[in-house]
Structure formats: C-alpha cells, structure tokens
Amino acid sequence: MKSIKGLLKHWEFILLLLFVLEIGIFGVANPAKFFRASSILASVTNYISVCIIALFVTFVMITGGIDIQASALIGLTSICIGVLWSDVGLNIWTAVLLAMLLSTLCGALSGYFIAYCGVQPMVVTLGGSLLYSGLALLISGLSKTPAYQGISGFPAKAANGSFTGFRFLGKGMLFGTIPVPVAIYAVLILLCFVLLHRTKYGRKVFLIGVNPEAAEYSGINSKLIVMSTYILTSIGASIAGVLLTANIDSAKYDLGSTFTLSIITAVVLGGTLSTGGKGSILGTVLASLMICIMRYGLPLCFGIKTQSLDLPIGIMLLIVVIGRELAKNKLILQLFKRRK
Amino acid sequence: MKYLNELKKARWLSSFLFLIALFLVTGMVNPDFLTYSNIVTSFNGSVVFTLLAIGIAFVIMTGEIDVSIGAVMGLTATIAGQIAKRNGSILEMLVFAVLIGMLVGAMNGIGVSFFHVPSLIFTLGINGALRGLIYVVSGGKTTENFAGAFTKIGNQVLFAEVTIYLAIIVVIIAVIHLLLTKTKKGKYFIAVGDNPNGATLVGISVMKTKMLAYIICGIFAGVAGVVFASKYGQVNIVAGTGYEMSAIAACVLGGISLSGGLGNILGAAFGAVIMSSVSRMLVFIHLPSNFNNTLTGVMLLIIVVADALVQRHAVESARRKRLLSRTAAFDAKVGGKK
Numbered sequence: 001m002k003s004i005k006g007l008l009k010h011w012e013f014i015l016l017l018l019f020v021l022e023i024g025i026f027g028v029a030n031p032a033k034f035f036r037a038s039s040i041l042a043s044v045t046n047y048i049s050v051c052i053i054a055l056f057v058t059f060v061m062i063t064g065g066i067d068i069q070a071s072a073l074i075g076l077t078s079i080c081i082g083v084l085w086s087d088v089g090l091n092i093w094t095a096v097l098l099a100m101l102l103s104t105l106c107g108a109l110s111g112y113f114i115a116y117c118g119v120q121p122m123v124v125t126l127g128g129s130l131l132y133s134g135l136a137l138l139i140s141g142l143s144k145t146p147a148y149q150g151i152s153g154f155p156a157k158a159a160n161g162s163f164t165g166f167r168f169l170g171k172g173m174l175f176g177t178i179p180v181p182v183a184i185y186a187v188l189i190l191l192c193f194v195l196l197h198r199t200k201y202g203r204k205v206f207l208i209g210v211n212p213e214a215a216e217y218s219g220i221n222s223k224l225i226v227m228s229t230y231i232l233t234s235i236g237a238s239i240a241g242v243l244l245t246a247n248i249d250s251a252k253y254d255l256g257s258t259f260t261l262s263i264i265t266a267v268v269l270g271g272t273l274s275t276g277g278k279g280s281i282l283g284t285v286l287a288s289l290m291i292c293i294m295r296y297g298l299p300l301c302f303g304i305k306t307q308s309l310d311l312p313i314g315i316m317l318l319i320v321v322i323g324r325e326l327a328k329n330k331l332i333l334q335l336f337k338r339r340k
Numbered sequence: 341m342k343y344l345n346e347l348k349k350a351r352w353l354s355s356f357l358f359l360i361a362l363f364l365v366t367g368m369v370n371p372d373f374l375t376y377s378n379i380v381t382s383f384n385g386s387v388v389f390t391l392l393a394i395g396i397a398f399v400i401m402t403g404e405i406d407v408s409i410g411a412v413m414g415l416t417a418t419i420a421g422q423i424a425k426r427n428g429s430i431l432e433m434l435v436f437a438v439l440i441g442m443l444v445g446a447m448n449g450i451g452v453s454f455f456h457v458p459s460l461i462f463t464l465g466i467n468g469a470l471r472g473l474i475y476v477v478s479g480g481k482t483t484e485n486f487a488g489a490f491t492k493i494g495n496q497v498l499f500a501e502v503t504i505y506l507a508i509i510v511v512i513i514a515v516i517h518l519l520l521t522k523t524k525k526g527k528y529f530i531a532v533g534d535n536p537n538g539a540t541l542v543g544i545s546v547m548k549t550k551m552l553a554y555i556i557c558g559i560f561a562g563v564a565g566v567v568f569a570s571k572y573g574q575v576n577i578v579a580g581t582g583y584e585m586s587a588i589a590a591c592v593l594g595g596i597s598l599s600g601g602l603g604n605i606l607g608a609a610f611g612a613v614i615m616s617s618v619s620r621m622l623v624f625i626h627l628p629s630n631f632n633n634t635l636t637g638v639m640l641l642i643i644v645v646a647d648a649l650v651q652r653h654a655v656e657s658a659r660r661k662r663l664l665s666r667t668a669a670f671d672a673k674v675g676g677k678k
Contacts, residue, residue, distance in 0.1 A: 066460070068585075113641065119648040120598045122405070122460075126585055127644065131637025137630045258581070261407070261464055274458040307480055307577070311472020317465035318451070325455045 011271035011324075015286040022290060026297035033300055041179055043296035044289070045247065048181045049074055049240035050259050051288040054266035055192045056236035058284045059229040061267055062196075062209045064276025065121035067230060069110060069128035070237040070263060073103045074256030076136040077241030082151030082251025083143045092155060092166045100238040106132050107234020111227035125230075129260070136253035150250035170246025181243045188239070193281045205229065209276030265317050266291055271324075351595030352607035358593075358643070359614050366621040373624040380501045386616035387505040388413075388568050390609050392587035393594070394513065395560025397608035398553040400591050403533040403600025404452055404459035406554065407584045409561035411470035412444050414580035416565030418474055421483035421575040424490040430566070437562035444470065445558025449551035467584075474577055484574035491573045505567055509609075517605050529553060533600025589640050590615045595647075614639075 026034045033039075044051070053070045060067045080099035084090045090098070110128040114121045140147040155165040163171040172180040196202040208215045208222050215222045245251050270287035272279030291313060298304045298312060367374035392409055399406045419440070420433040444466060451462035498507045520526035531539045532549045540546055569575050592598065593614050594607030618639075619632045 113645050117645050117648050118652060119644045122588075123592050123598055123644045124641065126589055126592075127637050127640035129585070129637075130589070130633045130640060134631065134633030134635070134637055138634060141628070141630055261467060264460070264464055265468065268461045268464075274461055305475065305480065308472045308475040310468040311476070314465045314468025314470070314472060317468060318462065321457045321461055321465065322451065322455050325457050 012280060012283045012286060015269075015271070015283060015290065019286055019290050019293070022293055022297070026293070026301050029297075029301035034297060037177065040293070040296065041177075041182055044185070044292050045179045045181050047288070047292045047295065048185055048247075049244050049256050050262045050266060051185055051285075051292070052188060052240045052243070053233065053236050053259070053263050054270070054284050054288050055188055055281060056229075056233040057263055057267050058192070058270065058272050058279050058281060059196065059205055060121070060233055061272045061274055062205050062276055062279045063226050063229050064209045064212070065114060065226065065229065066264070066274065067121070067125050067233045068260050068264070069106075069125040069132060070233050070240075071256045071259040072129040072133040072136070073106060073234055073237035074241040074244060074259065075253045076106065076132050076139070077103045077238040078245040078251045078255045079136045079140045079143075079151075079253040081242065081245055082145075083139055085154070086145070086151050086251075087143045096166070096242055100235070100242065103234050103238035103241065104231060106135075107231045107237070108227065110234075111230030114230060115223040115227040133254070133257060140253040147253060150252040152250045154246065154249055154251075167246050167249065170243055170248070181247065184239070184243065188236075189281065189285055196281050201225070206277065209273075209278070211277075262291070265313065269317060269320055351603055352610060355594045355607050355610045355614065359610050359617075362614065362617070362621065366624050369625040373621070377501050380506075382617040382620055383613060384501075384503045384506050385620065386613045387503075387509055388564050388571065388583075389586060389590055389612035389616045390509055390513075391560050391564035391567060392583055393590040393608040393612040393615075394516065394605055395557040395564070396584070396587045397591050397594075397596055397603070397605055398529055399459075399550075399557045400588070400596050400598060401529045401533045401600060401603060402550050402553045403536070404550060404553070405588070405598070406448060406463045406557050407460065407588075408444060408448060408463040408467040408470060409557060409564075409587060410580040410582060410584040411467045411474065412441055412558055412561040412580075413565040413568060413583060414474050414575070414578070415470055415477065416440050416562040417569040417575040417579050418478045418483050418565075418577075420566045420569040421486060422477075424486035424569065425483065427487040430490065430493065430570075433566045433569075434563065437566045438559050439562075441558035441560070441562025442555050443558070444561075445555035446551070448558065449554035452554065453547040453550040471581075474579075478575075478577055480577060482574055482576040483569075486569075486573060490570050493570050505571075513605055513609050520605060530601055533602075535601070586615055587612070589636065593640060593643060 053074075057067050057070065077099045080102055081092075081095045084095035084098055085092050088095075106128065110124050113119050113124045137147065143151060145151045154167055157163055157167060169180055169184075174180060174183050196205065204215065204220050204222075204225050207218070207220065208225055212222060241255065244255055266288040267279070267284055268274060268287075269290070270279065270283030270285070272284065294313060294316070295306075295309055298309060299306050304312070363374065363379065372378070392413065396406055396409055416433075416437040419436050423429075423433050423436070448459075448463050448466055451457045451466075452459045455462075493504060496504050498504050520529065528539070528544050528549045531542075531544055532546050536546050539549075565580070568579065588598075590611035591603070591608045592611070594603065594609070594611030596603030596607055596611075615636065618636050619629055622629055622631055622635070
C-alpha cells in the first residue's frame with residue numbers, strides 16, 4: 001500500500017495510469033479498429049516531429065528556458081535539403097548534413113544570445129522563429145519549384161513499392177513492422193534518457209534549473225550548458241525536419257510551422273516545470289505518446305473531426321495543469337487526509 | 341530640462357525613434373514613401389496589431405504572458421463574420437466580442453493568479469481549446485460573403501485619410517496612457533510586474549491586478565477580431581494564428597520587458613506599427629515580401645540583444661561607481677585616523 005502511495009507521488013506513474021486508461025477507453029469503444037499495431041505505429045510516425053523535438057525541449061525547459069523556434073527549424077532544414085539536392089545538385093546525404101549543420105548553427109546563435117547576452121529565452125526564440133522561418137522562405141525562393149508546391153521526387157522508391165536511400169528514413173520499415181522514424185525515436189529516447197539522467201551533463205542541466213546562481217558559484221560553466229541545450233534542440237529539430245521531409249516526400253519552407261504549441265504541450269504535460277529544475281524524459285515520452293494516441297483514437301472511436309482535435313487536447317492540458325497545482329496545494333491535501 | 345531628463349528615461353521613445361529611422365531609411369531608398377498618405381496608410385494598416393499589442397501589454401507589464409489572444413481574435417472574428425452574414429449590427433458583434441474576451445480573460449486570470457499555473461502553459465491550453473472551438477463554430481469553413489456595409493467601415497475616412505478605426509484607437513491609447521501613468525490604480529500593473537511581493541506589502545492585490553490585466557487583454561483581442569473581420573472581408577479557420585507572437589514581438593520592440601514592470605502603452609503601439617509597416621516598406625525598397633519575416637526577426641533580435649547589453653553595461657558601471665565611492669570613503673576614514 002505504501003509503495004503505491006509513493007508511486008502516486010511520481011508524475012510519470014500517474015501519466016502511465018492515464019495512458020493505460022486512455023488506451024482502455026479507446027479499446028472498449030472500438031476494439032476492432034483501434035488495436036492495430038500498424039495503424040498505431042503510423043499515427044506515431046505522423047506525429048514524430050513533435051515527439052522528437054519535445055525530447056530536447058525538455059532539456060531547455062529544465063534549465064528554465066523555453067524554445068519556440070524549433071518548429072521554424074523543421075521548415076528550414078526541409079527546404080535546405082530540397083534546394084541543395086534538386087537545384088544545387090548535391091548528393092542527398094551531403095544535402096542532409098549541410099541542412100542539419102545550418103539548423104544547428106541557428107540554434108547556436110539563439111543559444112549564444114540567451115546564454116551570453118542574457119536576453120530572455122522567450123524573446124530570442126520568438127525573434128529566432130521569425131528569422132529562421134523567413135530564411136526558409138528566402139531559400140525556397142532560390143529554387144525553380146514554386147514555394148507553395150514543395151520540392152518532391154526524393155530518392156528512391158523501388159519498383160516493388162519499397163523505399164531505399166533517403167526515403168527509407170521516412171517510410172521504411174524495420175523487420176517489416178516498425179517504421180524507421182519510430183525506431184529512430186526509440187534510439188533518441190534512450191540517448192536523451194542517458195544524457196539527462198545518467199551523466200554529469202544532465203545533473204548540471206538540473207542544477208542550473210534549480211538554482212542558476214549556485215550552479216555558477218560551484219564552478220559550472222553554466223552559460224555553455226544553457227547554450228548547449230538550445231543547440232541540442234536545434235539538432236532535434238533538424239532530425240525531425242529530415243524525417244518529415246523523407247516521410248511526405250516534399251521539401252517545403254513552412255513544414256512544421258504549427259507545431260510550436262504542440263511541442264510545449266507535450267513537454268509540460270510530461271511534468272517538466274516551465275520554471276525549470278524539474279522534469280524527465282520518461283514523462284515527456286509518455287505525454288507525447290498520450291497525445292499521439294488521443295489524436296489517433298478520438299477520430300477513430302468517437303468520430304471527432306481531425307481539425308477540432310485541438311479542443312480536447314487543450315482541455316486535457318488545462319485539467320492536468322490545474323489538477324497538478326491543486327494537488328500541491330496543502331489545504332486541499334489536508335482535506336483529503338481528514339476525510340480518511 | 342526636467343522634461344528632457346524624463347524623456348531620456350522613456351523607453352517608448354527609443355521605439356518611436358526607431359520607427360522614424362525606419363521610415364527615413366525607406367524614404368532615402370525611395371522618396372515616394374515619405375508622403376503623408378503613405379505614412380497614414382501605414383498607421384491605418386496597423387490597427388489590428390495595435391489593438392492586440394495594447395491588450396497584451398497589460399499582461400506583459402504584470403510579468404505574465406498570454407498566447408491565447410490569437411485564438412480569441414479568430415473566434416470573435418468568426419462570430420462577427422457570421423453575424424455580418426445575416427446583416428446583423430456591429431453593436432451586436434462588439435457585445436459578443438467583449439463578452440467572449442472577458443470570459444476568456446477571466447478564465448486565464450483565474451488559472452494564472454488563483455491556481456498559480458505558469459501563464460504560458462495555461463494560456464496555451466486555452467489557446468488549444470479555443471482553436472478547437474473555432475472549428476466547431478465555423479463548421480470548418482471560411483466565413484465569407486458578408487452582407488451590408490460591414491466591410492466598408494474599415495475604409496471610411498474620417499478626416500485627412502485617417503480611418504475611423506485609427507481615430508478611435510488613437511483616442512483609446514491616449515486615454516489608457518493617461519490612466520496608466522497618472523492614476524494610482526493604473527500604476528498597479530507596473531508595480532505588480534516589478535515586484536509582486538513588494539506590491540502585496542503595500543496593499544496591492546496581485547491576484548486582482550493580474551486578473552484585470554487578463555480581462556483587459558481578452559477584451560482588446562476580442563475587439564481586434566471584429567476589426568479583423570471587417571478589414572479583410574473573410575475569416576478562415578486559422579485566422580489569428582501567429583498573431584499572438586507578433587503582438588508579443590510588438591511589445592518587445594516597444595520596450596516592454598517580458599519579465600514585467602517596465603514599459604508603457606505608447607511603446608506597444610509604436611512597436612505594432614513597426615511590425616505591420618515592415619511589409620509595406622519592403623515594397624518601397626523593391627524587395628520581395630519574402631523578406632518580411634527575416635527582417636522582423638533580425639530587427640527584434642538586434643533590439644533585444646542591444647537592450648540587454650546596454651542594461652548590463654549600466655548595471656556594471658553603477659556597481660563600479662558604488663565600489664569606488666565606498667573605497668574612497670574608506671581611504672578617507674583610514675587617512676583621518678593617521
């Protein structure tokens with residue numbers, strides 16, 4: 001009994017319960033259609049950009065910052081790959097590497113302003129999101145293909161319908177069942193988990209979030225660490241951009257531009273404090289998957305239109321954050337104790 | 341001299357000078373830009389942004405943030421469009437807009453100041469819920485084909501090419517600026533943002549002030565929706581997406597600090613004019629409108645980074661001065677004993 005009480009104090013455990021509950025409800029409502037591994041995995045693939053970026057934004061938010069430019073970097077990476085490959089004529093992998101490098105540089109620039117010039121993260125990444133989405137638009141102007149159309153025809157789809165080369169990243173299947181993006185996501189989860197919870201770097205990230213001054217005085221190069229979290233996020237965003245481009249076979253400047261709020265929703269729902277100092281990779285993953293399943297299950301089982309999905313997810317976020325604040329409130333906790 | 345010193349401290353002044361500089365630079369490249377009608381048109385075109393920026397300025401001054409205003413604007417614009425479709429009166433639209441704005445603002449206020457949920461997260465959730473609601477209200481379709489004179493209001497010129505909207509907004513800004521700087525209650529917003537604990541100690545209710553800020557912000561966003569519908573003549577389902585970020589950027593450009601307690605309404609208004617004039621200026625300096633976001637982003641980054649560096653320099657030089665005077669006093673003391 002005691003152990004369950006202890007577990008309930010962990011946000012991740014509550015999330016897991018909610019997650020199981022969610023699957024249960026959807027399963028009961030429409031067992032025939034819902035429990036199909038392939039469609040569930042496909043729904044995760046569709047949402048993979050948000051899932052991946054949320055992993056890295058967790059780092060940023062633990063240091064007490066916020067990153068709203070990551071979604072602009074998806075489009076920047078995507079259009080760079082397209083232009084470098086189709087108009088400049090580079091090898092596709094060179095194009096991918098260059099695009100990821102550019103995105104990383106963008107992240108480093110914003111990180112530098114935040115860490116070394118002391119500007120608020122929200123403002124810098126807001127300016128960054130404008131700047132980088134603008135850059136993406138300018139780069140798309142260099143291409144012969146009209147910007148609204150998107151550059152397509154990436155290599156390669158074999159005659160038998162299987163995907164090789166670049167498109168394998170977005171559409172390929174491992175062992176015939178697991179989509180490659182999901183496999184990459186799994187690897188990234190593992191990497192991030194080890195980095196945040198099992199290395200010195202991760203401890204430093206937490207310390208900066210808990211008490212930046214103490215971190216500074218204890219001899220940590222906190223500026224560099226803060227900057228590095230933004231670089232990590234931009235790398236995550238560029239990976240998401242590559243996967244998304246490979247998945248939909250279209251390089252566009254505005255890919256992912258609407259993801260900002262979804263990313264933050266996933267991180268916050270995962271239990272990361274926006275004021276910093278608390279959070280976990282596991283929570284972010286569970287929250288991302290929860291939103292994924294909800295986006296997949298609600299239209300399937302309850303016939304809710306895909307466009308109006310923001311409503312239930314927004315309400316869920318509100319209920320969760322208010323509930324969490326209430327649970328922290330000592331008065332209400334006392335009420336519960338008395339009743340027992 | 342006293343006024344001059346006060347002017348030096350005014351943070352809105354730098355954004356005003358920046359606006360003039362922008363206009364002058366554009367004018368140097370293309371003298372056609374610096375005509376009266378062009379400048380007035382720039383101001384006329386900025387009304388939606390200005391309304392949003394004034395509203396959110398209240399919230400930012402108290403040290404919070406509101407990312408739901410774009411969705412509030414989209415919702416009231418959709419509703420205004422539907423009323424316009426059946427040729428309803430503008431009064432009806434305004435009543436709906438104000439009510440919705442108040443309601444959303446009150447919800448934001450309760451969540452942020454009563455439940456102590458971080459404001460970004462709470463308003464984000466509200467934003468999602470409202471976006472969904474817009475789909476439900478509009479049926480997923482663009483609201484268009486407005487009946488009557490609704491769309492013509494925006495073009496009606498009051499005097500010397502100044503539209504009705506612009507005239508009303510100038511009056512509103514003047515009134516709000518006076519209220520905020522000359523009345524006791526008006527100064528509460530800045531006080532709460534500057535030092536919430538200190539404000540509580542001198543008897544200002546932080547909760548009530550933040551609540552009021554959110555309600556004002558919601559009302560302005562709601563009214564901006566009506567203006568949006570009348571200016572553009574159609575409202576699609578994603579109307580207002582990203583406007584919250586532009587409004588925040590306008591406030592930052594206008595010298596309002598996102599950590600609260602600094603800045604005023606005039607700055608927000610000038611920032612909004614800068615934000616909305618950029619695309620117009622691009623046309624005159626013969627650059628494609630593709631440069632719009634890039635230029636805005638660069639401007640924003642330069643201003644905030646420069647501001648941060650200047651402030652750090654000021655803090656450091658003040659500290660050095662303090663230290664020097666202390667050591668000087670110490671030297672004098674020791675010297676006296678000898």
